[in-house]
Amino acid sequence: MATPASSTPKSDFPWWLAVAAALAVAAAIFIAASDLYAQVFATVATGIGITVFVTMVAFALASAIGLGIALMGLSGSRWLRQIARFYVEIIRGVPMLVLLFWIAFAGAPAFVAAWNALTAPLQNAGLFGELLVRDVSLLWRAIMALTIGYSAFISEVFRAGIQAVEKGQIEAAKALGLTRMQRFRLIVFPQAIRTILPPLGNDFVAMVKDSSLVSVLGVADITQMGKIYAAGSFRFFETYSIVAYIYLILTVGLSLALRGLEKRLRRQHEQ
Template sequence: MGLDFSVIPKYLDIVLLGALWTIGITVGAALVSFFGGIFLAVIALYAPAVVRWPFRIFSFLFLGTPLLLQLFLIYFGLVQIGIDVPAFVAGVIGLGLHFAVYNSELFQTSILAVDKGQIEAARTLGLSRMQALRKVVVPQAVRDVIPPIGNNMIALLKDSALVSVIGVSELTLSAQRAIGSTYRPFEFYVLVAAIYYIINLGMEAVLRRVERRIQASK
């Protein structure tokens, strides 16, 4: 069986629709991972031990296990405790939490790296601890850590292919549908790889611009 790329145009709209879903999932999960990461970092650094420990165990489990395994846990686990969410939501939560844990590690280092004088000054001006964190420390910490967080988000795009396994109709699964009726796996997977690659290049270009901006603003 040779190669025949002429089957692609007929299914191009399905695949491109899948690409839109992939972008949607990536953006959704990126948001969850960004704010989730800040939340986890603040808890890890400032919460009392009773609160900190459950989160620490959670982070430990999520750092040491494969994303695919975590997706199975979240998808089937939610169903088991009676929350029947659509696969899309499970995918966004799973991907988002996975990368939130990674982002949290980055945020923790950068929060600690913010000059202590900043908090002291904010407190002297009458801000509460929470206010000082939210208005003074976290904004500075976030700026410093944008390049590595951006890299995590590019990794997130590629890992979003995994949610096809729990039945989210994104790019990978839409290709599988097209393959199901054409029996042309090579052609469609190469097409899909090319689409991921283009989105990836776009994200890298944006990240590089942002990095230059940050450099310039320092």
Template sequence: MALVLAVLALLLWLGGSTLPYDWQWARAFGFVLRWQDGTPVPGPLLIGLGQTLRIAALAGVIALVIALITAILRLSNSISGRWLARAYVEVIRNTPLIVQISMFYFAIAPLLGIERFWAGVLALALFEAAFLSEIIRAGILGVALTQWEAAASLGLTRPQTYRLIVLPQALRAMLPPLTSSAVALVMDSSIVSVIALAELTTAGRNAIADNFLSFEIWFLVAGLYLTITLTLSAFARRLERRYVSTSGPARGARIRTIS
């Protein structure tokens, strides 16, 4: 990773040196961190990064709830529930996120009285939930049939079976891909800039419009995104190394398939 980043930095430096462009990094770094009376003050880009993390965190929590409900509906005995959940997943997964955000903000949010911030969060959550639901469904299907039979023999209800038996075991298999999805969620949050939500990408655009430091600002924006995503990716790899060897069912165990 260090070698790749070093080669990329070298290529960018060589490419930048050939451009007739006056680089002004001293001015650009002021949009990340400023000093006022000897005290560091976060600049517009850091404030935008905080808003990005807030959007991603809220959207992630809402997406997990929606994804869990969708996954359980797809595994239920209800025909209407299965088809409703499947239709939601297929429609969301096969349309661009930028189109969904625009439609939600301009068509649905005004009818429901949803403000700009929550319109972006909910649109992002609905998009991510469609992908998370498949991860959760796969994790549930990976629990051995004997676990369901044991729960039934104890007289547990279906909600109790999910809560006490199935989901704790499925979570071991779901954690690595769920954490990787958090990386995608942070990157996808940049698209809410189309509705002028004040996150990192929007802050970068505003800084460029005010000071015309296009290259410097975009490099700083990319660096901030890279810092967050590399941190989350490292955490995801650590979880994968820890859980992947024990996440699958025991050898010879039967897998419960629910149509």
């Protein structure tokens, strides 16, 4: 008796990607051929560097803090677990835009006041001057807001990935005499990263898009450069079409790169 064929094909050609790539190439040719769109693109593209910088720095800091919060949440100390849960639930409950405004206009002045109070003896001794609110740039306020906001989500990604590792392997590592740090570095994390990478990649792509929120503080990213050009030329359709095009290139490109990395790690694990 013949075995029925599987209803799911083993290899599904990514027609969506082919269509998207064709549209992207056609749009690039159109932009290059049009003086207006080329000018808009040249203006908006000057913000790509700031967008990439904000995303990379904020994501690196958020990942480091998120890993620390996740380890606190998995620790043997009840107080550390409660502090971690408090942080995650509170930060996740605040909209990113509200958090951005709070960090920029309330958190930064409070930090400056606390810093000056703590370092007053050193300032009186003439070792360094008083820190002013304007000394904390809006760029770094935006980066810290994204860092704090995403660290809560990333901590849950790390926590779930670490908890997905089989306890039997951890017990075996304990039996071999490995310390807690050695168990995490050699046994837990290398296995957890395969579970962590897909949602972590999704958060990275989401941060690329959410980095557009820094434009409300006047940070010269892609969105802000588009707002400035559109306000001066009244070419809103052309400008925001280019803005959307650039963000799509960044996010789709990153998604494909992360998907390729996931497949590579999966093949290495199978071997």
